[in-house]
Amino acid sequence: MYLAGSRQGGFHCSAGDRLIESTRELLWERGYVGTSPKAIPERSGAGQGSMYHHFKGKPDLALAAIRRTAEEMRATAEGVLDGPGTPYERIEAYLRRERDVLRGCPVGRLTMDPYVIASDALRAPVDETLDWLRERLAQIVEEGRERGGFAAGLDGEEIAATIVATVQGGYVLARASGSPAAFDAGVRGLLSLLSPPADTRAP
Amino acid sequence: MYLAGSRQGGFHCSAGDRLIESTRELLWERGYVGTSPKAIPERSGAGQGSMYHHFKGKPDLALAAIRRTAEEMRATAEGVLDGPGTPYERIEAYLRRERDVLRGCPVGRLTMDPYVIASDALRAPVDETLDWLRERLAQIVEEGRERGGFAAGLDGEEIAATIVATVQGGYVLARASGSPAAFDAGVRGLLSLLSPPADTRAP
DNA sequence: GTCTATACTGCGATAGAC
């Protein structure tokens, strides 16, 4: 049985790991209902029996996959938000970072899955990740406000929610139109609204 | 056979209509893959054979349902955006209008359905509706810029994309956390960014 | 541990009585 949280040596090459990876891909592409327990081992080149040896069933495997996806997304965001630059620049870097826009957000997507939302265990990693992201962005906005980069009247938590929502909604617009253009437009619009007055910017 | 577009007398009470209505509900709650051709007539109190008499199958019925949902969403938005008030006030009214936040957007939700996105026919009503909404908002932003309510440097299309994205992403945040609070925070944040300078506002 | 074979349940659609 695969133990969630451990990596069994640190290499991502055990059978359990490969099953989790193919589940992550399938959840991203097709969502929970659209992912069959037959397709998972098929994609990782294993037999179905092997899967049921390592995991109790589809929900168990989904939990492991969702946890890992959430962890990864958080690490990626952390890398950008903890980077160098002014608060505005770090937020800009986050908004402009490379994304597979048309594939959607592997975490945000799950909120449209009724089964995921109905299960506290499956929803928790999604909630915690988006919540962490909002709090981290709120800190940065507050920091920018103190240093004069952002307008004094802004509320850090509210702006953080707007930033995350713009990204998540950008995926929706892009997928609807079949082009990343709308995502980029939304980001540019938000940046223009956040843009500090000229006299506080670097030359 | 039900004819898409006609209402067969104008009353929403024919069998075809009831089937479309229950399909709309199910698509909203469970998405395309999660909606079985058994559940649809069941919910509308009919037998399965009746459904296949009126519609060619699940995709046909989904098309009729999606078209009607898109039409309704557009009419709702139009009612608010064509209402009285300054450009800022109309955008505020749109952002603050009553919503069943935790249920998500019946139109935007469909973009996370691989089957819907893969079909041009099913995706078209979704795309057209969100596209119309962005264009309408862009006009209003441009209007506000000319009248001095919005900053001169803003781009109407970009801000419109940001507005729609904030709403769509707000649903994601709300569903992730199980509370509408994050949606409201995102909207307040956006409004504070859009907020015209004090000297241009009504007293 | 991994595989193939098998069971059971629903999905998606059709047939044919009324």
Added chain:
DNA sequence: GTCTATCGCAGTATAGAC
């Protein structure tokens, strides 16, 4: 037009050989 009966197939899970 509507219903019940039925079909073939895929989803979900288990059994048991290797």
